[in-house]
Amino acid sequence: MFQVDCEEWGAAPFQTQDYELLDFGGGRRLERFGAWILDRPSPAAEGPVARPQLWRMAHSRFERARGNLGKWVDHSHVPQRWTIHWGPLVFELKRNESGHVGLFPEQAANWNWLYRRLSTTAVTKPILNLFAYTGGATLVAARAGAEVVHVDAAQNVVGWARRNAEHSGLENRPIHWIVEDARKFVRRELRRGKLYEGIILDPPSYGHGPRGEVFQFHKDIEALVRMCFELIDPQRGFFLFTCHTPGYGIHQVTRLIHGIRPEIWQYGELKIRMMVIPTADGRPLPSGMMVRWDALGLLTPSNTS
Incomplete structure (x- = not known):
């Protein structure tokens, strides 16, 4: 659908x-x-x-x-x-020099959906989390019982994610902590013929790999998303893509996905939405875009989707 x-x-x-x-x-x-x-x-x-x-x-x-x-x-x-x-x-x-604290609260709805998706179906292949940062989605997937491959270019941030796993009692779960440029890792997995149950992708607008590789969202995102779809099990996989890049809204995301997979509407379920964080009095703060494709087409209650 x-x-x-x-x-x-x-x-x-x-x-x-x-x-x-x-x-x-x-x-x-x-x-x-x-x-x-x-x-x-x-x-x-x-x-x-x-x-x-x-x-x-x-x-x-x-x-x-x-x-x-x-x-x-x-x-x-x-x-x-x-x-x-x-x-x-x-x-x-902890506060850093970019104004971040190691957590993006708008991702909580993604975590809610991800946990339900993985805990209510038989997971047959690992989950790949790219630009995985401090590991929110990694911890959710591991808690749901999945094997997770966690990839981020910054060694200190991967260490931070590992501490979060320890704080959460997940240090012994099957999580593979990898310090690598996301594009290099994906290309290598394609050469190896790997398939993943699902891929989680939350790229920055601009970033550097561990060996000086440069990632520019507007320049590199199409090729990366295309490769990600090739790594996903087409029969039962899912793709969860979020971005916070200015100027990249619903129409741009829709063109990107349909330009890569024009037939995607024929199978699974595709949702493209703006993420928001509500204040206590209900005012929504726009907080980036979400794309979710699921080959199984699982429908979730409106309060968790």
Whole structure:
């Protein structure tokens, strides 16, 4: 069944003690991660803030200096590292020079779907997680009982993901931790004739491989997505692709997928949606795009899809 669904896709909620989007506007977002309230840039946060009094509560504010880099300005002490939970999973957070903390809350809806998909069907092949970052999807897939190949170009980030696995009690699950350029890894797997049950792809707008390889989303994404489809078991596989690259919305994603696989509407299920994070009062903050194709065409309840 083919479906291009333009409805916004809200994240399955964290418990409020672990994460909450408090407010957004003026190109910034105010979030609470555990006990700590952070004020950081968000280009999609248009319009005025709704609750200006809350912004004075921020423990730390990220200020850009050049490009995507900048510094955190603390208004009170913030620990170097701390943890929050999503269900049984535990994530170690820390602030970096790009304004990130090691977790993208909008991915929670993807995790919800992924867990259901893997825990309710017999998984016959490994799951491949590319640009896997600190391992949210990796941990969900492992928790559901799947073998996972986790690929990221940064050794320190792979180490961070491994710590998250340990915090979550998943250190003994079949997870293969690989420090490699995603495109090189995919090409090698194609030469080996490998097939995966599913591929999770969350590429950056711009990135570097461990040996200086350069990834540019607009230039490289078509070839990478094409190779990913060749690695997926066509009879029972799935493809979960998310992106946060500016200017890459529903129409661009739709053209990309149909340009690579024009026949995709004839089998499985395809959904293309905007991801959002809702505030407590229900205002949605746009947070990137999601593409999900599933050969099995599993339908999920609306609150978890």
